[in-house]
Amino acid sequence: MKKNVKDTVNFNKEILFGEIGTLIGTQLFGHYASKIFTSPTKISVFVVLGSIICGSLFWFLMRVYDRKIRKKKSNKALAKEISYFVMASISLAVCIYYPTLFYSTRHFLVHHNVVSYSAIVSQAVAFLLFLVGMNVYRHVLIKWKKIIL
Numbered sequence: 001m002k003k004n005v006k007d008t009v010n011f012n013k014e015i016l017f018g019e020i021g022t023l024i025g026t027q028l029f030g031h032y033a034s035k036i037f038t039s040p041t042k043i044s045v046f047v048v049l050g051s052i053i054c055g056s057l058f059w060f061l062m063r064v065y066d067r068k069i070r071k072k073k074s075n076k077a078l079a080k081e082i083s084y085f086v087m088a089s090i091s092l093a094v095c096i097y098y099p100t101l102f103y104s105t106r107h108f109l110v111h112h113n114v115v116s117y118s119a120i121v122s123q124a125v126a127f128l129l130f131l132v133g134m135n136v137y138r139h140v141l142i143k144w145k146k147i148i149l
Contacts, residue, residue, distance in 0.1 A: 014062045019127050021058025025050030026119040040109040044102045047119050092133040100126040
């Protein structure tokens with residue numbers, strides 16, 4: 001497999017693994033929040049918190065694991081790579097992912113009143129938007145800055 005294709009696959013694998021963490025976080029936090037609160041708004045806030053905490057943790061662990069497997073041991077290089085994506089990731093998450101997750105979860109809770117269904121469908125839509133955005137950003141970095149990530 002070509003290096004740039006393999007790098008793209010690894011990049012998307014890391015994002016997907018982060019999304020698995022997000023799925024776990026949204027379900028756990030949403031479930032427990034629904035036991036404490038009845039407000040769709042409060043439950044939706046906890047769904048977003050679970051997404052942030054678990055998604056970030058799983059993505060970071062996969063990023064470190066991939067670097068270890070590829071024998072890239074420099075912590076400085078890892079920090080530099082992560083620095084390229086932190087602001088883009090935060091921006092996309094704040095502007096697209098979390099509002100999509102919050103409002104669509106709230107919408108499904110108000111109309112269907114099922115926490116797990118609401119969080120999963122909302123997360124799928126938010127993730128697809130986030131994945132496209134991160135890949136476009138990575139492509140721009142590679143083309144304009146000549147950075148291989």
